[in-house]
Amino acid sequence: MSIFAGIDLGGTHTRFAVMADGAFVLSEKYVTTDLMAAGPKLAGVIARYREVADRAGRKPQAVGIGLPATLDADRRVVLSAPNVDGLDGLDVVSLLEGAFGVPVVAERDVNFQFFHDMKASGRTPRVALGVYIGTGVGNAVWINGFYTGAHGSAAELGHIPVPGATGVCGCGKVGCLETVCCGRWLKGWQERNAPDTPIADIFARHGDHPDIRNFVETAAMSVATAVNIIDPELVFLGGGVLEMPAFPFETLKTRLLAHARAPFPRDVLEVRLASNLGDSGARGACLYVAGKFGTVQ
Ligand SMILES: [Zn+2]
Known part of the structure; x- marks a missing residue:
């Protein structure tokens, strides 16, 4: 046993x-x-x-x-x-x-979390990527094992710089992805623009607003950046934001693939919704x- x-x-x-x-x-x-x-x-x-x-x-x-x-x-x-x-x-x-x-x-x-999702998928990829958009942005990179970098600080997609972003991130830098593309940003947007909408209904009620569409596009571009660097076989996308009602997962996936290098990894990339256990x-x-x-x- x-x-x-x-x-x-x-x-x-x-x-x-x-x-x-x-x-x-x-x-x-x-x-x-x-x-x-x-x-x-x-x-x-x-x-x-x-x-x-x-x-x-x-x-x-x-x-x-x-x-x-x-x-x-x-x-x-x-x-x-x-x-x-x-x-x-x-x-x-x-x-x-x-x-x-x-x-x-x-x-x-x-x-x-990512290792669980990979095991649950039944696949054993050599190269895989996980991006979890919740309160912040979680990122995992698998290259025949967790890729952790020279100092342990690899796979920090949430802290890549975003052009035009001016907010101060929890990490101390200015303009990180986490300042414009995570649950905290959505909450701020809702308070400023749609105070009568419960945060859970942001995508259901305001999914067509240019700011919210841009949020999804920013997520797609960021994930595509990681995809084009590591050339994974499998990508898990998840986190609380993607679990919200009416989150446009298919749009995110389509836009991610539109930004991915072709023919590889784009034509063979498997994009899955992560578990939510x-x-x-x-x-x-x-x-x-x-x-x-x-x-x-
Ligand atoms: Zn940061």
Whole structure:
């Protein structure tokens, strides 16, 4: 019997998943600020993990943890986690391996979400791309493994510069994609232009507005930029914005392909809508460590 655990430490919620013999047997959700208030050095996460492992009945063989953070090149130390206090500078892998007594793998949260989607697709691409547009923009690049760059800071599509954009980004730069193409921007647009429209109905009621059409075009151009650089076989597009009612996914896909280099990758590119399970990140962490440490792949 094989058993693996995944933790997805998010800005709002932290999810735990346990996978036994390839089946997900536990999925639990907690408020991140409650866990982080329990003490320094992830004391609340460690305590909750032990309870979850007890409920699973057997000790997981390895644990994956996704973090809303940039990590160092060795995938051990958090460089920057702007949405969760108490993570910056922490050697998460050493800390958790000491606490759990089993191997621990840390990754950016979006990478585990993406790994889940890739596994669920049934395909095993050599090169793939994920772009998740939610509150911010999440990006994953797979080139026979997560592509993390020389310093751990690759795959930051949300922070490419956009001509004409003047807003200050959460990263400190001016004019990043995240300042004009994410859920935060949509919320600002709705407050300025359509205060009577619930944010969830923006695409349903205002999808034809030039600003909203431009939003979709900007997303398409940005994804196409990444596509033309890495030449992927498979692209996952997802996140809360794409899950909103009447989001024009087919338009996004059509415009992405219009900007993609031909004949390759355009003519063979598979573009899929990402999963929306809530615990995809925790599941992806389980799947990833199972692939890395499991005897049966
Ligand atoms: Zn930025």
